[in-house]
Amino acid sequence: MSVRRLDNIPGFSIDKVAAAAGRDPDVLRLENLDTDIPPPAGVIEATRAAVGEDEANSWLPFTGRDDLKDAVAAFIERRGGPRYDGGREVVITSGEGDAMLDALFCLTDPGDEVVLTDPTYAGMLNRVRLVGATPRLVPLRVVAGDWRLDLDALRAAVTDRTRVVFVNSASFPSGWVADSAEWAAIAELCRDRDLTLLYWAAFEGVLFDGRTVLHPAALPGMRDRTVTIGSTLEHRMIGWRVGWVVAPGGLVDDVARAHIYNGLVASGFAQIGSRVALDAPDDGSATAELERRRDEVLRQLDGLPVVRAAGGWSLLLDTAAMGIDCSDLSARLLAQKVAATPMRGWGGEIADRYLRFVFSNEPVARLALLGDRVSRAVNLSET
Incomplete structure (x- = not known):
């Protein structure tokens, strides 16, 4: 028996690539959002x-510890976001996935429309479908080597059924970082069409080439139109599985109610470790290391249609421009001991062109092996 809710929701391809790669230590693990860069100092000890x-070790409080809620509010304000009341406008969740679903349940009804980018994170796209809403995809296009949001297509995507614009920046998997003009256009659209901005801020601070954080809730008229989803993913704390929803005013009560019946409560000891992470000063060393890794991947793929990531933990290679299907190149790369995930299903026709390389879990010395292996895989595709 199958329910219609799951008709258009595929599984992730990441686990299939990971399973095929096995435990071979010679394989470059570029398929999954893991990292060998440690969390901030003191996190492991506190946990x-x-x-x-x-x-x-308690079921309480259902919506998260007060000290962590306050730490989330202070963290956003230090980043240039507006001031929030931790106790009244923050819900702690069991990771960013629960947070997305909680927020979407509270912002949409079945049949409503949600605007996302193409490419986007498949976990965003398919949670929109899970709650019964309809995705409307807006292209990210490559302009002078960087991803840019098609602002004309953004405006055209909004209909009378649209309720939410759902974006993340730095964006996963593309590495797109919204610039001031793009944020201004998104904010104007939300104000003019009475929409909510659902902002996944997982890689907000992982910015390269001197970029600085622009928090969209700080834009005029956007504090009460923005729901922010965050987590300690940026702090390299994958296994802690702690996230949050920052929802203005009375909306937080709806989010809390949804979360009680969705994730219920995040691990208490993981929340304590997460509070330490949010309070810790950021010396920039982790982002600097990620930028070095990005640069090495770009060097290794020089001459191929790879798009430079402006932030985040991954970047994309346009295999269609090379005349190769993304799934086919992924399989051929596995034969050359490179695990990389095809982006089919991570958006629409644009995502389908790309193969993703996650550069967060391999040091520069190992990434230096990538170019020769990719060349061999491409040559196999041409024979």
Whole structure:
């Protein structure tokens, strides 16, 4: 028996690539959003110390610890966002996935439309479908080597059924970072058409080439139109599975109610570790290391139609421009000991052209092996 809710929701291809790669230590692991860069100082120690403590092993509070909520609010304000009341406008979730679903349940009804980019994170796209809403895709286009949002297509995508614009920046998987003109256009559209901006801020601070954070909720008229989803993913804390929804005013009560019946409560000891991460000063060393890795991947793929990532943990190669199907090149790369994920299903016709390389989990010395392996895989495709 199958329900219609799942008709258009495929599985991730990441796990298939990972399973095919197995545990071979010679394989370059570029398929999944893992990282070998450690969390901020003190996080592991604080988490270990909290394991087994009664207050860290509880069902309560359902919507998250007050000290972590306050830390989230302070973190956003330090980043240039507006001031939020941690106790009244923040819900702590079990990772960013729960947070997305909680927010979408509270912002849309079945049949409503949600605007996303193409490419986008498949977890964003398919959670829109899970709640019964309809995705409307707006192209990211390559302009002078960088991703740019098609602003004309953005405006044209909005109909009377549109309720939400759902974006992330730095964007996963493309590495697009919205510039001031793009944020201004998104904000204007939300104000003019009475829309909510659902902003996934997972890689907000992972910006390259001197870029600085622009928090969209700080734009005129946007504080009460923006729902922000965050997590400690940016802090390299994949296994902690702690996220949050920042929802203005009374909307937070709806989000809290949805979360109680969706994720219920995040791990107490993981919340304690997450608070340490948010309070820790950022010396920029992790982002600098990620930028070095991005630059090495760009060097290794020089001469191929790869798009420079402005931030985040991954970048995309246009295999269609090379006359190769993205899934076919992924399979051929596995034979050359490179695990990389095809982006089919991570948007529409644009995403289908691309293969993703995640550069967060391999040091520069190993990434230097990538070019020769890709060349061999491409040559196999041409024979």
